[in-house]
Amino acid sequence: GESVGLHLPTLSVQEGDNSIINCAYSNSASDYFIWYKQESGKGPQFIIDIRSNMDKRQGQRVTVLLNKTVKHLSLQIAATQPGDSAVYFCAERSQGAGGTSYGKLTFGQGTILTVHP
Amino acid sequence: EAGVAQSPRYKIIEKRQSVAFWCNPISGHATLYWYQQILGQGPKLLIQFQNNGVVDDSQLPKDRFSAERLKGVDSTLKIQPAKLEDSAVYLCASSLRTSRETQYFGPGTRLLVL
Numbered sequence: 001g002e003s004v005g006l007h008l009p010t011l012s013v014q015e016g017d018n019s020i021i022n023c024a025y026s027n028s029a030s031d032y033f034i035w036y037k038q039e040s041g042k043g044p045q046f047i048i049d050i051r052s053n054m055d056k057r058q059g060q061r062v063t064v065l066l067n068k069t070v071k072h073l074s075l076q077i078a079a080t081q082p083g084d085s086a087v088y089f090c091a092e093r094s095q096g097a098g099g100t101s102y103g104k105l106t107f108g109q110g111t112i113l114t115v116h117p
Numbered sequence: 118e119a120g121v122a123q124s125p126r127y128k129i130i131e132k133r134q135s136v137a138f139w140c141n142p143i144s145g146h147a148t149l150y151w152y153q154q155i156l157g158q159g160p161k162l163l164i165q166f167q168n169n170g171v172v173d174d175s176q177l178p179k180d181r182f183s184a185e186r187l188k189g190v191d192s193t194l195k196i197q198p199a200k201l202e203d204s205a206v207y208l209c210a211s212s213l214r215t216s217r218e219t220q221y222f223g224p225g226t227r228l229l230v231l
Contacts, residue, residue, distance in 0.1 A: 032217070043121070043208050043222030044160065089159050093216070103216050104173060107159030 010112045019077040021111045023090035026071060030092040032103070035064060035075045038110070039086045047075070047088075077113075085115045119143065121223030123209050129229045135197040138226045142190070142211030148172075150220060151184055151194050152208040160208055165216065166192065172216075199230045 031052045036044035050057045050064045063076040087110045093103040122141040142149050148167050152160035164174040169189040186192040206225040212218040
């Protein structure tokens with residue numbers, strides 16, 4: 001069935017380093033991918049998204065790369081800060097059926113990012 | 118702009134009891150979602166409303182879970198009777214028009230069933 005998974009469940013980095021969080025997806029029909037950040041006791045917070053017709057998208061300190069050939073998604077965080085410590089989820093959206101606008105969001109398991117000062 | 122509001126933030130009940138969660142989406146958002154997030158996992162969609170109609174409830178355990186959004190704004194999610202495996206965080210999210218737009222999440226309700 002459809003699944004979105006992560007290669008590494010935990011990632012520890014030093015403050016100022018760059019972080020790379022990886023995600024594999026299996027549904028080749030997905031047309032949209034999102035990264036969310038979830039801090040302890042809070043709901044997921046939108047970070048950045050990318051459509052399937054793109055390979056790369058940049059935001060403030062974050063970059064998402066999409067490799068459709070190998071069904072791989074990555075989130076790069078530049079100059080990682082202690083405030084970036086959280087669980088990061090990738091999510092994929094399947095295309096709506098029958099030409100409707102509905103598309104279900106499927107989340108991966110998550111990667112715990114810990115940033116050491 | 119106020120975010121998605123949820124209450125209560127925490128709830129502890131015994132198995133076979135009933136519980137209800139409330140969600141107030143971002144003002145003007147037509148689409149509302151309820152997710153279940155079990156510890157160590159990503160959120161799983163339970164039900165999606167567009168205005169007051171159900172778009173998808175395929176993963177809602179309908180023998181014990183119910184949800185409504187009568188006036189197309191606030192929503193309640195109920196569990197009756199609760200089981201131990203229902204212990205999780207219940208997240209509410211909303212998006213402006215359809216699920217093709219960014220979903221904004223509330224802080225969640227953490228449920229512990231003893």
